[in-house]
Amino acid sequence: MSDYDAIVVGAGIAGLGVASQLQQAGKKTLLLEMYPKAGGRMQSYELPGGYKVDIGLHMIEMGKKGYCHELGTRVGKEFEWAAFSVTLDLYDEGAWHDMQTYIQLTDEEKADFIELMKGIATLEEADFKAWDNRSFGEWLDKNGMTGNLREVWENMSMIMTTIPDVREQSAGECLYIAREALIKGRAVLIAAYPRGGMWGVIGPMVDAFQELGGKLELGARVEQVVFEGNRAVGVRVARKGANPIAREWRFVSTDLVTAPLVVLALPIWHLDKVLDFDREHSPLPGWWLKRIEDIRGERTGLLGYIIGTSRPLYERQVFMSALSSPRTGLPLQAFTPTAFDPGVAPDGRYLLVTDNVAEPWELEDKFNLGRLMEQHWEDVKEMYSFGEDEVDFALPYFTTGCDGLARKPGLTGDFKPDLQAPGVDGLYFAGDTYLGRGLAIEGASRSAILCVESILG
Ligand SMILES: Cc1cc2nc3c(=O)[nH]c(=O)nc-3n(C[C@H](O)[C@H](O)[C@H](O)COP(=O)(O)OP(=O)(O)OC[C@H]3O[C@@H](n4cnc5c(N)ncnc54)[C@H](O)[C@@H]3O)c2cc1C
Numbered sequence: 237m238s239d240y241d242a243i244v245v246g247a248g249i250a251g252l253g254v255a256s257q258l259q260q261a262g263k264k265t266l267l268l269e270m271y272p273k274a275g276g277r278m279q280s281y282e283l284p285g286g287y288k289v290d291i292g293l294h295m296i297e298m299g300k301k302g303y304c305h306e307l308g309t310r311v312g313k314e315f316e317w318a319a320f321s322v323t324l325d326l327y328d329e330g331a332w333h334d335m336q337t338y339i340q341l342t343d344e345e346k347a348d349f350i351e352l353m354k355g356i357a358t359l360e361e362a363d364f365k366a367w368d369n370r371s372f373g374e375w376l377d378k379n380g381m382t383g384n385l386r387e388v389w390e391n392m393s394m395i396m397t398t399i400p401d402v403r404e405q406s407a408g409e410c411l412y413i414a415r416e417a418l419i420k421g422r423a424v425l426i427a428a429y430p431r432g433g434m435w436g437v438i439g440p441m442v443d444a445f446q447e448l449g450g451k452l453e454l455g456a457r458v459e460q461v462v463f464e465g466n467r468a469v470g471v472r473v474a475r476k477g478a479n480p481i482a483r484e485w486r487f488v489s490t491d492l493v494t495a496p497l498v499v500l501a502l503p504i505w506h507l508d509k510v511l512d513f514d515r516e517h518s519p520l521p522g523w524w525l526k527r528i529e530d531i532r533g534e535r536t537g538l539l540g541y542i543i544g545t546s547r548p549l550y551e552r553q554v555f556m557s558a559l560s561s562p563r564t565g566l567p568l569q570a571f572t573p574t575a576f577d578p579g580v581a582p583d584g585r586y587l588l589v590t591d592n593v594a595e596p597w598e599l600e601d602k603f604n605l606g607r608l609m610e611q612h613w614e615d616v617k618e619m620y621s622f623g624e625d626e627v628d629f630a631l632p633y634f635t636t637g638c639d640g641l642a643r644k645p646g647l648t649g650d651f652k653p654d655l656q657a658p659g660v661d662g663l664y665f666a667g668d669t670y671l672g673r674g675l676a677i678e679g680a681s682r683s684a685i686l687c688v689e690s691i692l693g
Contacts, residue, residue, distance in 0.1 A: 238469070238470070238494040238495045238496055239266070239470070239493050239494045239495060240263075240264050240265060240266045240451075240493065240494070240495040241258075241263035241264045241265065241495060241496070241497065242255075242258045242263045242264070242265045242266070242495050242496075242497040242498075242499065243265070243266045243267075243268065243470065243471055243493060243495040243497070243498050243499070244258070244265060244266070244267045244268070244498075244499045244501055245268050245458045245471065245498070245499065245500050245501060245502060245510065246268075246269060246276060246500065246501035246502040246667070247267055247268075247269035247274035247275070247276065247442075247452065247454070247501075248274075248275065248276025248277060248278065248501060248502075248667065248680065249276065249278055249304065249307070249437065249438070249441065249677060249680050249681055249684070250501040250666040250667040250668070250680040250681070250683055250684045250687075251267060251269070251276070251499070251501030251502075251666065251667075251684075252267070252274060252438070252441040252442065252444075252445060252684075253307040253311075253441065253666070253680075253681060253684030253685070253688075254499050254501055254664075254666045254684045254687050254688055255267040255445050255450055255452075255499075255501075256310075256311040256441060256444045256445040256448060256450065257310060257311060257684070257685075257688040258497075258499075258688060258691070259445060259448040259449060259450035260310075260311055260448050261688070261692055263497070264449075265445075265450045265451070266450075266451050266453065266493060266495070267445060267450060267451070267452045267453070268453050268456045268457075268458055268471070268473060268493075269452070269453070269454050269455075269456065270455070270456065270457035270458070271454065271455070272454050272455050273454065274438055274441075274442050274452065274454065275434065275435070275438040277291065277635075277637075277638075277639075278290065278291075278294065278434040278437065278438055278677065279291045279434070279438075280433050280434045280435040280438070283544075283629070285582055285585075285628075286581070286582040287544050287580065287581050287582065287585065287587065287628075287629075288432060288433050288435065288579075288580040288581075289433065289542045289573075289580070289587065289589075289631070290433050290434045290542075290589075291633060291635075292538060292540060292542070292589065292591060292633045292635065293538070293540060293569055293570065293571065293589040293590065293591045294429075294433070294434050294589075294677075295321065295427035295428065295429050295555065295571060296427065296428055296429070296430065296437070296677050296678070297413065297416075297417070297425070297426065297427050297428075297674065297675035297677070297678050298416065298417070298420060298421070298426060298427075298428070298674075298678055299317045299320055299426070299427070299428025299429075299430075300315070300317050300428065301420040301421065301426075302416075302420075302674075302678050302681070303674065303678050303681040303682040303685060304437060304677050304678060304681040305317075306681070306685065307441075307681045307684055307685060308437065308440060308441065308444070310685070311441070311444040311445075311448065312444055312447075313440040313441065313443070313444045315430050315436055315437050315440060316430065316431040316432075316436060317428045317429070317430055317431065318428065318429045318430070318431055318553075318576035318577045319428075319553050319576065320421060320426050320427070320428050321426065321427045321428070321429075321553055321554050321555045321571070321576075322421060322422075322423040322426050323335050323336070323423065323554055324388070324391060324392065324395075324425065324554065324555055324556070324557060325552060325554045325555075325556045325557075326338055326387075326388070326391055326556070326557060326558060327556065327557070327558035327568065327619055328387075328558065332550075332556065332619075334552075334554075335388055338384055338388065339384050339385055339388055340384065341385065345385070349385070352379060353418060353424075356411060356414050356415050356418055356424075357415060357418040357419055359411055359412075359415050363411070364408040364409075364411055364412045364649060364673070365408065365649055365650065366408070367406070367407035367408040367411055368406055368407075368408030368409070368645070368646070368648045368649040368650070368651060369406075369408075369645050369646045369651070370406075370407050370408075370645055371402065371403045371404065371405060371406070371407055371645050372393045372397075372402045372405040372406070372407045372410045373401075373402035373403040373405070374403075374407060375407040375410070375411070376389055376390075376402060387559065390402055390559060391557045391558075391559060391567075392410075392414075392424055392425045393405050393410045394557065394559070394567050394569075394593060395425060395555065395557055395569055396409065396410050396413045396414075396425065396643075396675060397409060397410065397536070397642075397643040398536040398538065398593050398638050398639055398642075398643075398676075399536060399593070399642060399643065399644065400566065400567050400593050400594075400595075404642075404644050404645075405643065405644065405645075406643045406644055406645045406646075406647065406648040406649075407645070408648050408649050409643040409648040409649070409673065412673045412674065413425070413673075413674060413675055416674065425555075427555055429571075429573060429576040429577060431577050431579065432577065432579065432580065433573065433577075433580050453473075455475070456473050456474070456475055457473065457474045458471045458472070458473055458474075458510050459471075459472045459473065459474050459488055459490050459509075459510065460472045460490075460510050460511070460512070461498055461500070461510050461511055461663065462492060462494075463519045463660065465519070466519050466659065466660045466661060467496075467660065467661045467662050468496075468497070468498040468657075468660060468661065468662040468663040469494055469495075469496065469662070470492055470493050470494035470495055470498065471492075471493055471498060471510070472490035472491065472492055472493075473490055473491050473493055474488045474489065474490050475491060496662050497662050497664070497691065498662060498663050498664070499663075499664045499665070499666055499687065499691075500663070500664070500665050500666075501665070501666045501667050501684070502667060503637060503640065503667055503668065503669045504528050504531070504532045504641065504653060504665075504669040504670070505532040505533075505535065505637060505669075507528055507532070508528075508532075513525050513528075513529065519659065519660050520657060520658070520659060520660060521658055521659045524653075524657075524658050524659070527653065528653065531641060531647060531653075533596075534641055534642040534644065534647055535596050535636055535637045535638065535641075535642055536593070536596070536637075536638045536639060536642050537593070537594045537595060537596040537598065537599045537634070537635065537636045537638060538591040538592065538593060538594065538633075538634060538635050538638050539591060539592050539594060539599055539605065539608055539609060539612060539632075539633070539634040540589065540590045540591030540592060540612065540632075540633060540634070541589070541590050541612070541613065541616060541630045541631065541632055541633070542587065542589050542629075542630070542631040542633065543587065543588045543589070543590070543616070543627060543629070543630045543631075544581065544585060544586070544587055544627070544628035544629045544630075545585070545586050545587075545588065545622065545626050545627055545628060546584065546585060546586075546626050546628065547586065547622070547626050548572065548574065548575070548586045549572065549586065549588045549620040549622055550570075550572045550575065550588065550620060551572070551575055552575065553575050553576055554571070555569070555570075555571050556568075556569070556570040556571060557569050557570070558619075561592060561611075561612065561615040561619075562615050562618060562619075563611035563612070563614055563615045564592050564608055564611045564612050564615060566592035566593060566594050566608070566612075567592065567593045568590065568591070568592055568593075568615070568619070569590070569591050569593065570588065570589060570590040570591070570616075571588075571589060572586065572587060572588050572589075573587045573589060574586045574587045585628065588616075588620065590612070590616050592608065592612050594608065596636035596637075599634050599636050600636060605634060609632050609634075613630070638676070639668060639675070639676030639677075639679075640667070640668030640669045640676050640679060640680070641668070641669045648673070649673065650671075652669070652670055652671050652672070653665065653669065653670050653671070654670070654671055655670050655671050655683060655686055655687045655690050656690055664687055664690070664691060665683075665687070666680075666683045666684045666687040667680050667683055667684075668680035668683070670683050670687075671683060671686060672686060
């Protein structure tokens with residue numbers, strides 16, 4: 237007799253989604269999270285004075301028209317969204333421009349552009365598959381994209397993939413994101429901000445799981461998945477304070493919790509912390525272990541600031557980007573959460589969130605990271621014309637595991653690891669690094685839906 241029907245590891249959006257749906261389907265479910273708070277990479281904080289900030293720049297592609305919203309409604313929660321951002325403001329030659337006036341097409345170019353959009357809107361899964369292993373740069377070349385129009389596409393595909401160079405971006409993924417946005421939002425890229433920031437999604441998901449009767453344990457790090465032969469039968473969990481000398485000497489005391497179903501809702505780069513990758517001892521097949529080892533370093537990186545100010549620095553409800561920042565030379569992304577939801581800052585106070593998209597290796601050297609952070613700060617001051625005396629705080633952040641598996645050619649669509657572990661029973665995966673398309677939170681949410689469909693049949 238097992239302790240639970242299902243154990244889900246990781247309380248990010250994917251884990252919360254899988255756990256809630258399993259609990260709703262009548263499975264007694266335990267959700268284990270190693271941090272003291274749920275949310276994972278959608279973590280958020282309430283700062284003294286009433287600012288509500290996320291761990292970095294976060295908007296959710298598709299908003300109420302997407303898979304993240306669907307995940308909520310499936311378990312009885314309706315997230316509240318601020319207005320969509322359906323256009324993009326671009327920074328070029330020392331000024332911000334709105335996308336429409338920046339492009340300036342002739343009538344003939346406009347007609348061609350509309351035809352191209354119609355073509356994208358009718359693409360099907362087989363078309364994305366055909367482009368999954370080819371670059372978006374190749375697609376732009378094939379469609380004769382040049383000048384400012386190409387620059388706008390390059391800004392959008394950089395935002396879609398968090399990869400600076402179009403030759404490194406998977407065309408299948410960019411075209412999929414563009415098709416969804418065209419069909420659901422009549423624009424190539426749409427994004428929305430949940431009221432209250434990311435907690436506006438994570439908070440209701442935590443409530444849903446607990447209201448359905450699920451058990452959420454925070455501060456509980458899973459050390460390993462336990463197998464009997466070729467069947468997952470539970471996990472070993474390290475609970476805080478179980479071994480008083482563990483912190484100094486890293487001897488970990490664990491408890492065994494059993495269930496016939498284990499779902500690992502954590503990115504593939506954490507799998508070797510919970511699964512034995514030794515070919516002689518692992519119940520998982522060698523080809524699969526090798527594939528995970530080969531691709532787990534394929535990540536994307538960001539560095540940026542969350543800035544609280546006494547004056548609004550940009551009042552349009554838009555996403556902003558630039559292909560090259562003045563000093564760092566890196567692509568920039570930014571938006572002002574308070575333009576979408578003034579409730580995330582105290583009265584008379586405003587938020588701007590910025591980031592530079594970078595290769596992980598540029599950020600892993602802390603001295604290089606320090607230099608880039610300083611340059612980025614000077615860039616931001618110049619681009620938004622503000623003085624240090626107007627700043628309440630500027631919280632620096634960076635990540636080298638931003639939004640899942642880097643969406644490069646050969647790493648999207650069917651190239652992503654499957655949701656069911658091969659060669660063993662009772663082990664599944666969910667999250668942005670597994671099967672599922674779309675921008676990161678959308679991909680993670682869709683994988684949670686597909687994972688549960690696959691488990692429940
Ligand atoms: C700074 C930043 C900005 C981003 N901006 C955007 C954006 O604008 N739009 C967008 O769509 N996406 C964005 N993303 C990506 C998005 O946040 C992620 O794709 C999404 O949150 C992934 O969800 P997940 O559930 O798959 O994984 P995670 O959120 O990583 O959840 C995994 C969970 O597993 C837990 N865990 C790991 N190991 C263990 C263990 N051994 N035991 C117990 N628990 C464990 C972790 O603590 C974590 O809570 C951003 C990410 C970052 C970091």
